[in-house]
Amino acid sequence: MIAEIGHFSLVIACAFSLLLTVVPLLGVARRHGGQMAMARPLTYGMFFFTLISFIALCWGFLVSDFSILNVAQNSNTQLPAIYKLTAVWGSHEGSFLLWMLIQAGWAAALALFSKRLPLVFAARVLAVMGMIGVGFYFFMLLTSNPFDRTIPLIPVDGHDLNPLLQDPGMIIHPPLLYMGYVGFSVAFAFAIAALLGGRLDASWARWSRPWTIAAWIFLTVGIALGSWWAYYELGWGGWWFWDPVENASFMPWLAGTALMHSLAVSEKRGSFKSWTVLLAIAAFSLSLLGTFLVRSGVLVSVHAFATDPARGTFLLGFLGVVIGGSLLLYALRASKVVSYSRYELFSREVMLLGNNVLLVVATMVVLLGTLLPLVHQELGLGSISIGEPFFDQVFLWLTIPFALMVGLGPLVRWRRQKWADIQKSVLLAFALAVLLGWALPAIFAERVSGLAVLGLLLALWIVFASVAEIKMRLAQRDNILSSLVKLGPSHWGMVLGHLGFAVTLIGITMVQNYEVERDVRLSPGQSYSEHGYTFHFEELRAIEGPNYHSDKAVIHITRNERDVETLFTEKRFYNVRRQVMTQTGLQVGFFRDLYIALGDELGDGSYAFRIHYKPFVRWIWAGALIMALGGALSISDKRYRLKRQSARVMGQTSKGTSV
Structure with a gap:
């Protein structure tokens, strides 16, 4: 019954998104204040029923309702309760329901905290959010229903959650990442609404900027948390591998960074308006592209969801509609996107323009390096690999001028210096x-x-x-x-x-x-020294966990005969999935990390260990x-607290007048 409630709530939320798409825009066309005012309650309704659907799925996981296919495939009775909740977004269907809850949440927050926006403009912005919702709700209902049943063949026990996801970092990493991804839909909605009204001025940039910064903050923290998770969980000691799915989150971050700077120029100087609109479109489009890469099945990655091509086709079509439709609208309205500011070659505007160019070039490099191997293979030209050396070399040369302008830009005045x-x-x-x-x-x-x-x-x-x-x-x-x-x-x-x-x-x-990275062979009682630290392998313990058993190595670290710390590193064998995972041992310092990972038994009572000395990795x-704290501080600026008198620049109040 809970599953039916969840599914029915999802259908109702889809209906609300359809109404949100149509009714406010109809009100704008007819200059009908009542219809435009319906945008906010429709947004709240969309969020409310999406929340009910999400709670229903969470309940199904918590009570191990294996009559729900999603629960049966991604949970198990032995799974700890906290990871049962995490398993909700450990699958394609559940994670996309979380995506839609966050999408509806951003729309509801926009409706709640922008009540002083001109009614016409607010109606357009929320209607665009509704349009985005329509595409995603149909995607879920038609191809990715999280409430599909296993009836009549209900399994006694579940398949369990992927061991890679049974980690505290995965509890908050996907929600934060989705908050960033989806948050750029607000900047996109502001840009499209401004284009529909045919008026892009400083007020539009000022209203859009705090929402853009908020999305960028979440994406920044989400990417950092994912990097940290890969560092300590995967056992190889790396924090970034230029994995295609890592790139999928990095591209909208680069575009979003450029968008924030462009919005600052549009707000303060009335310039860079074309840049701002196109970057808003690009940031959200790249978020959608990342969704397609992760969920289409075209990539093989520890981060990707294995899905069928039909879902990828739907997402690709939706991506084409969003990009094509928004660029067509921009082309039709391009004559109205006029910048008024004049500036000389040596000015802050030029510094910011240079940084934006470099950020866009960096985005294109990552996009090319991610998609070219896929296109090359699909064309039957064989497999090619674009990996870490390529990206490292290109970003080295891009970082030099970028860092120089980041330092110089604030020293330079607007217009001329x-x-x-x-x-x-x-x-x-x-x-x-x-x-x-x-x-x-x-x-x-x-x-x-x-x-x-x-x-x-x-x-x-x-x-x-x-x-x-x-x-x-x-x-x-x-x-x-x-x-x-x-x-x-x-x-x-x-x-x-x-x-x-x-x-x-x-x-x-x-x-x-x-x-420094060393692969060493140690037996209990033996030691290894590196960078002044001595790693002493004391013993190996057998441990029984709730849904796994493991071998835990005890490593005592000393320096100059003084105790530093005792670390524990494990090889866990998960019973249901029958997978082996490494749990690393970390001794954390302000200036360096000591990192050790247990490898395989080598047959004579000795074990392989990977030992790292990592300076400044934290x-x-x-x-x-x-950086995220800086973004939060920027949002707190009082000029982003919309005043009633400034809200009248782009429209009127409840009576409604088209812009």
Whole structure:
């Protein structure tokens, strides 16, 4: 009965999305305020019934209702309760229901927190959200129903959740990633609504910007969490592999980063409007492309869902409609997308334009590297591989000018800047970066790597340039304390975002150039020394878990005869799935990680171990969190709290007038 309630609620939610697509736009066309005002209650209804459907599926997993096919294929009576809940989004059908709950949630949040938007504009935005919902609800109901039954052949027990997903990181990683993916639909909806109205001004950019930043924050944290999960769970010690599914989340992040900067220019200077519209379309389209890659069956990855081609065909068609329809609308309205700001070659606008160009080029590189092997194979030209060396080399050359402009951009004024005014600050910041970029590896590392010097130079340049920019601003005021406050949350958010990027860049530079990896053979009682640390293999224990049994190695670490920590690393054998998974041992430090993974038994009582020394690896994820914190600080800026008088720029209130 619960499954039927869930399925029926999904049908009702689909009906609400259809009404949300039609009624508000009909009201705009007829200038009927009542029909336009229906957009909000229809949005709330869509969210409410999607929530009921999701709760019904969660209940089915928690009570092990194996009459539901999705539960039978992805859960088991031995599975711990917390992972039964995680199993809801451990399958294609359940994860897509979570996707739709988040989609409806973004729409409901938009309806709730933008009540002061002009009624006409709000009706258009919510109607576009309804259009997106229609495509996804039909996809679920026609190809991916999470409530399909196993009746009459109800299994006694389930197939169990993929052991890769039986991990705390997977409890929050997919929801955060989906929040980012789906969140870009709001920026897309604002762009399409503005194009429909034929008026793209500073107000539209200001309204769209906090929603875009919010989506970017979730995607940033989601990607960082996925990187951290791969680092400690998969047992190979890597944090990024340029896996096609990793690329699928990275592409909308790059486009979203460019979109945030473009929105800033559109809001403050009335420029880059075409950039902003196209980047909003691109960010959401790339999110849909990622969905297609993960769920179409064209990729083989630990992150991908194995699905049939029919689902991929539906998603590909929907992707074509979204991209084709939005670009057609842009072409029809392109004459109305006019930028008014004028600026010289040496100005902040040009710095931001340069960064956007580099971000778009980076996005195209990742897109090409991800899709070219697939296209090549589909054309019958054989298999080709585009892997880590290609991406590393290209991104190295893209990062150099990007980091230089990230540091220089805030120092440069809008419209025009005299080089003489900032020459001293720029040269001092760059000189300090060069000096410390070379000196730090020379002092603290066993060898000086050219790439390490370059990476540190770029990161320190961003740090010193940010300090120089703040100092220049404070020099123009008398009271330093009040000046720091008057810079505003948005400005400090930008500073934190740039510093976060610098911290991540330091982490990547150091771990890529100075990490040590060793495969060693140890028997109980034997030791191995690396980088001043001694790893002593004490014993191997047999452990029985709720749905697995494992061999747990006990490793005691010392340095200069002083105890550091005792680590545990496991080989788990999951009973139902009959899969083996590695649980790594980690000794975490601010400047380095000690990482050990248990391998196979070698036949004479000894075991293979993989030992890593990873300097600054935590800085990669710390930088991502600092960037996300900067985004959150930017959203708190009071100018994004829409005032009633500014809301009248693009329309009227409840009586309704077309824009």
